[in-house]
Amino acid sequence: MKASPTTCFATERLTKRFPRVTALNDLTVSAGPGVTGLVGANGAGKSTLIKILLGLQPPTSGSASVLGMDSGTHGMEIRRAVGYMPEHDCLPPDISATEFVVHMAQMSGLPRIAARERAADTLRHVGLDEERYRPMGGYSTGMKQRVKLAQALVHDPRLVFLDEPTNGLDPQGRDDMLALIRRIGTEFGISVVVTSHLLGELERVCDHVIVIDGGRLLRSSAIREFTQVSQTIAVEVEEGLEPLAARLAGAGETVAVQGRTLTVQVAADADPGRTYDAVRDAVCDLSLNLIRLEQRRGRIEDVFKEPAA
Ligand SMILES: Nc1ncnc2c1ncn2[C@@H]1O[C@H](COP(=O)(O)OP(=O)(O)OP(=O)(O)O)[C@@H](O)[C@H]1O
Numbered sequence: 312m313k314a315s316p317t318t319c320f321a322t323e324r325l326t327k328r329f330p331r332v333t334a335l336n337d338l339t340v341s342a343g344p345g346v347t348g349l350v351g352a353n354g355a356g357k358s359t360l361i362k363i364l365l366g367l368q369p370p371t372s373g374s375a376s377v378l379g380m381d382s383g384t385h386g387m388e389i390r391r392a393v394g395y396m397p398e399h400d401c402l403p404p405d406i407s408a409t410e411f412v413v414h415m416a417q418m419s420g421l422p423r424i425a426a427r428e429r430a431a432d433t434l435r436h437v438g439l440d441e442e443r444y445r446p447m448g449g450y451s452t453g454m455k456q457r458v459k460l461a462q463a464l465v466h467d468p469r470l471v472f473l474d475e476p477t478n479g480l481d482p483q484g485r486d487d488m489l490a491l492i493r494r495i496g497t498e499f500g501i502s503v504v505v506t507s508h509l510l511g512e513l514e515r516v517c518d519h520v521i522v523i524d525g526g527r528l529l530r531s532s533a534i535r536e537f538t539q540v541s542q543t544i545a546v547e548v549e550e551g552l553e554p555l556a557a558r559l560a561g562a563g564e565t566v567a568v569q570g571r572t573l574t575v576q577v578a579a580d581a582d583p584g585r586t587y588d589a590v591r592d593a594v595c596d597l598s599l600n601l602i603r604l605e606q607r608r609g610r611i612e613d614v615f616k617e618p619a620a
Contacts, residue, residue: 317344318379319470319502320364325373327359327526334359336526337373342504346496348513348520348534349506356526357506358398361472365390378470391419394463394471398478398506400455404448408439408458411447412465419466426465433461436499437491453484460488464495471495473505477512489516544586546573547603548594558593574607 321341327334334356349357362368364377366386375382377389402411412434416426434443437457442450447458456476463471476492477485493516496503507513513520514534522529548555556566556573564586565576575590577583583606594601 318342318376319344319347319504320375320377322360322364322375323373325360325363325375326371327356327363327368328371334526335363335370338523338526338528339373340521340528340531342519342521344502345518346492346503346505346516348517349504349523350508350510350513350520351506351523351529352508355508355523357523358474359526360523361395361474361504361506365393365395365472391466392469394466394468394501396459396463396471396473396476398474402447402450402455402458405446407445408434408443408447408450408454408461411458412461415462416465421466429465429467430461433465434458436464437461438487452479453481453487456480456484456488460491464499464501468501470502470504473503475506475508477507477509485512492516542577542583543574543607544577544583544590545603545605545607546575546590546594546601547571548573549600549602551597551599554597555593555599558597559589562589562593564589572603577606 319342322338325335325338332354336356338356338360349360351357359368360375363370364375364382366382366389369383378392380389380392382389409430412430413423413426416429417423421429434457437460439454439457439461442454447455450458456479460473460476463473473492477488480488489512492503492505495501496516496518505513505517517534519531519533521531546555552568552571552573556568559566559573559575565578567574567576575586577586587604587606590604
C-alpha cells in the first residue's frame with residue numbers, strides 16, 4: 312500500500328460482500344491532505360468504505376489504512392485521531408447540543424472544563440448560538456447537521472469523515488454547509504473526506520474527487536483535471552457540420568460530432584481564444600452559417616459519461 316505520512320487514507324484491492332450485494336469491489340484508491348470528495352450514487356459503497364476505514368466493519372478481502380494506520384488492527388487509534396459525521400440522524404432528542412458535544416469531547420479524553428470550552432468554541436464555529444442550550448429534538452435538519460459536524464470536530468482531529476453532510480438541507484443550508492466544509496479544510500487545517508451523491512456541489516469545495524460506482528473505482532483526480540480536461544467549445548452550424556469537422560481535424564484540432572453539435576477540445580494548457588479563432592476561420596472559409604459558438608466548461612458530471620478509467 313502506498314501510504315505515506317501525508318496520506319489520509321488508502322485501500323488496496325478492498326472488497327466487501329454482503330449476502331445479497333457486493334458493496335466494494337476490488338477498490339484500490341488513496342487520498343492525500345486537503346478536501347477530498349467521495350462521490351457516487353446511492354448504494355455506490357461510500358458509507359461502507361468509511362466504516363471499513365474507521366475499523367467499524369471488517370472487509371471481506373483487501374486492506375485499508377487511515378493516516379498510515381491499518382484499519383483492521385488499529386481501529387481505536389484511528390477513531391481517536393479522526394472525526395466522523397455519520398449520515399443518519401443519531402442525536403438524542405432530550406438533551407441540548409451543548410450537553411451532547413461536551414459529552415463527546417469528554418469521551419475523546421478531554422477533562423470537563425476543557426471539554427466545555429472546546430464544545431462552546433466548536434458549536435460557535437459551526438454556527439449554532441443560543442439554540443445550543445435547547446433540546447435537540449426541536450432542531451431543524453440544518454441545525455442537526457451542524458451538531459453532528461461539531462461532535463466530529465470537537466477533539467481537534469487531523470482528519471474528518473463527513474458522510475452526506477448536505478442531506479436534507481435546503482439550497483441556502485447546503486451553501487452554508489459547503490462553505491463551512493471549505494473553511495474546515497483551509498482555515499482550520501483539518502483534512503476532510505466528504506461524501507455526496509450530488510456531484511456538482513463537490514466541485515465547489517474539494518481539491519480532489521474520487522468517483523465510485525457499484526463499489527468500483529471510476530475515477531480519482533484533482534478537481535482541476537476534472538474541469539480542465541473536459542473543457543470544450545460547442546459549435547452549431549445550419550448545414551455543413553461534417554465538412555467543418557473534417558477541416559478542423561485536418562488543422563490538428565480534436566473534434567467530435569454529437570448530434571447537431573460539433574465539440575472542439577481545448578487542451579488543458581492551451582488558450583481557448585486560439586481554438587475560437589480556428590473555428591471562426593474554418594466557418595468563414597467554408598461559407599457556413601453559424602448558429603452557436605460557446606465554451607462549455609467541463610463539469611464533474613461528465614465523468615459519468617466517459618468510459619471507466
Ligand atoms: N449492513 C449491511 N448489510 C447488507 N447490505 C448492506 C449493508 N450495508 C450496506 N449494504 C448494501 O451495500 C451497498 C452499498 O451501501 P452503502 O451504504 O455503502 O452505499 P452509499 O454509497 O453510502 O449509499 P447511501 O448514500 O445510499 O448510503 C448497498 O447496496 C447497501 O444496500
